Amino acid sequence: MHGLPLAWAKFERRRIDNLTWKMAVSGQNEIVRGTFAERNSPDRTGQDVNTSQIQFAEPGWYLVVVQAGTGNATTEIALTSGSVQTWVINPMGRWGAGTIVQPIDVAAAANGQADPVVQVLNRVWQPYQRVSIAWLTQTTAANQSVQWQTTSGELAGFNSLAVYVWRFFNYAGGVEKMQQPDRLFDPPQAEGNVTVTALRTTANRWYSPVYKLYRSVTATANNPFNKVVWLPECLADYTHTLRVAILATPGSGATGSPVVSIYSAANALIGSQALTYNATEAVYTINVGRRAAGQQIARVEIAQINATDAFDVEAQLNVTD
Numbered sequence: 001m002h003g004l005p006l007a008w009a010k011f012e013r014r015r016i017d018n019l020t021w022k023m024a025v026s027g028q029n030e031i032v033r034g035t036f037a038e039r040n041s042p043d044r045t046g047q048d049v050n051t052s053q054i055q056f057a058e059p060g061w062y063l064v065v066v067q068a069g070t071g072n073a074t075t076e077i078a079l080t081s082g083s084v085q086t087w088v089i090n091p092m093g094r095w096g097a098g099t100i101v102q103p104i105d106v107a108a109a110a111n112g113q114a115d116p117v118v119q120v121l122n123r124v125w126q127p128y129q130r131v132s133i134a135w136l137t138q139t140t141a142a143n144q145s146v147q148w149q150t151t152s153g154e155l156a157g158f159n160s161l162a163v164y165v166w167r168f169f170n171y172a173g174g175v176e177k178m179q180q181p182d183r184l185f186d187p188p189q190a191e192g193n194v195t196v197t198a199l200r201t202t203a204n205r206w207y208s209p210v211y212k213l214y215r216s217v218t219a220t221a222n223n224p225f226n227k228v229v230w231l232p233e234c235l236a237d238y239t240h241t242l243r244v245a246i247l248a249t250p251g252s253g254a255t256g257s258p259v260v261s262i263y264s265a266a267n268a269l270i271g272s273q274a275l276t277y278n279a280t281e282a283v284y285t286i287n288v289g290r291r292a293a294g295q296q297i298a299r300v301e302i303a304q305i306n307a308t309d310a311f312d313v314e315a316q317l318n319v320t321d
Contacts, residue, residue, distance in 0.1 A: 006166045007031035011054065013161040021158065032167045033057035050152075050159050051080065055145035061168040062139070064146055067132035069160035071153025073097050073124065077133050080149045093133035097126040097153075126153070130160070183232040183240070183317040184300065192226035193219050194305055199312060214312045216249055219305050226305040232317050234297040239321040240288040242300060244273075245314045247281040252310035258302050260315075262286060265298040275302065277311050287320075 009029035015021055023036050038052040056062060066077055078092035105119040137146045150159060190196040199214040219226050234240065242262060248254045254277075261272040271286040288297060300317060 006168060008167075009034055009165045011036045011161075011163040011165070013159065032062075032165050034062075034165050036163065050150040050154075050156050050161070051147065052150070052161065052163075053145045053147035054163060054165060055143055056139050057142060059139045059141055059144070062137045062146070063134065063166040063168070064137055065132055065134040065164040066148055066150075067130055067162040067164070068150045068152060069130050069154050070095065070097075070126050070128050071159075072126040072129075073153025074126070075128075075131055075152040076150070077131070078149050079135065080147045090133065091135075093131065095126070095128055095131045097124050099123065100125045183234050183297075183319065184230045184315055186231065188215065188315075189229045189231075190227075191229060192223040192305075193221040193307075194226045194228060195220070196228055214245075214314045216310075216312050217302070217305065218249075218310050219307050222307050226303065228302040228305070228313070230300040230315065230317075232297055232300060234317070236291050236293040236296045238319050239290055240297060241318050241320050242271075242286040242288065243316045243318065244275060244284045244302075245281055246275045246277045246284070246311055248277055248279050249310040249312050250279075253279075254308060254310040256306065256309045256311065257304070258309060258311070259304045260284070260286070260300070260302045262288060262297055263299040263301070264291065264295045266295060267298075268295070270297065275313075 007028045009025065009027040009032040011034070012024045012026070013021055014024055025036070033056060035055045035057070036052065037055065038050065050068075052066075054064060068075065068077055074095065074097045076092060076094045100123045102121045102123050103118050104121050106116050107118075108114075108116040135146065139145075150161070152159065154160065187198065188196055195218050197216040199216055215228075217228055242260070244260055257274045257276045259272055259274050262270040264270055270288055270291075273284050273286055275284055276282065291297065297317070300315065302313065
C-alpha cells in the first residue's frame with residue numbers, strides 16, 4: 001500500500017492468541033497519525049454499546065471507513081462526535097435482521113379430517129456477516145477525533161472491527177484551500193548580483209502536511225536589478241493566492257524587508273508586499289482576483305535585495321477558485 005498517492009492506514013480489532021482483543025495497525029499510520037480508542041458500556045436499555053474513535057494529530061481531510069461484524073442481529077453504526085465537521089449523506093447506517101418462520105413439527109389427524117397442527121420457530125436472520133459505512137471528515141485543529149457507536153449482536157469488548165483511513169494530500173488546516181496547487185513550476189531565476197540555492201526541508205512533499213521547498217537567497221553586492229524571478233503558468237478567469245514564507249538564513253543574523261511583486265502579461269503591477277524577516281518564519285499572502293484574458297499573472301519577483309540580506313524563502317502560487 002506504500003505505492004498509493006494518499007496516505008492510508010488500517011486499524012483492525014482482532015484476537016491475539018485467542019485470548020485478548022487487540023487493535024492491529026498497518027499501512028502508513030506514521031503519515032496519517034491516527035490513534036484509536038474505545039469505550040465499552042451498556043446503553044440506557046442495558047444493551048451493549050461499543051463507542052470507538054480515531055484521533056488525528058494534525059488537522060486536515062480524512063476518509064474514514066468503518067466495518068463491523070453484525071453478530072447475526074440488527075446492526076447500527078452511527079456518528080456520535082460533534083468535534084469535527086463530517087461531510088456525510090448518512091451519519092448512521094442500519095442493517096436490519098429479518099425473521100424466518102420455520103416449521104419444526106407437523107401433527108396431522110389420523111382420519112385426515114382436521115387441519116394439521118404446525119409448530120413453528122421464529123428464527124432471526126441477518127444476511128450480512130459484516131457491514132460498513134464511510135464518512136469524509138475535516139479536522140480543523142490538532143488532536144480532534146471522529147467518534148462512532150456500534151450496536152450489533154456482538155458483545156461490547158468482543159466485537160470485530162476494522163477501520164480504514166485515507167489522509168488526503170491537501171490536508172493542512174490553516175493553509176488556504178487549493179484546487180490546483182502551486183503554479184510556480186520552474187525554479188526561480190536569479191538576476192543582478194543575487195545567488196539562489198535550493199534547500200529541501202522534507203524529502204517527499206507527500207509526507208509533510210505543509211511541505212516547504214525553501215531556497216536560500218544572498219547578494220554579493222547592492223544592485224537595483226537584484227531579483228528572484230518566477231515565471232508561472234497561469235490562466236485567466238481564476239483566482240489565485242500567492243503565499244510566501246520567509247526567515248533569516250539560520251546563523252546569519254540578517255534582517256531586512258525585500259518586496260515581492262506580482263505582474264501581469266502587460267507588465268502591470270497586480271499586487272506587492274514587503275517581506276519583513278528575522279529569525280522567526282513569517283508568512284505573507286497576496287490574493288489575486290480573476291483576470292481578463294491577456295492580463296493574467298505572468299511574473300512573480302522578489303526585489304530590493306541588498307548585500308546585507310541573507311534569507312530563506314518558499315513561495316507557492318495556488319489556484320483557489
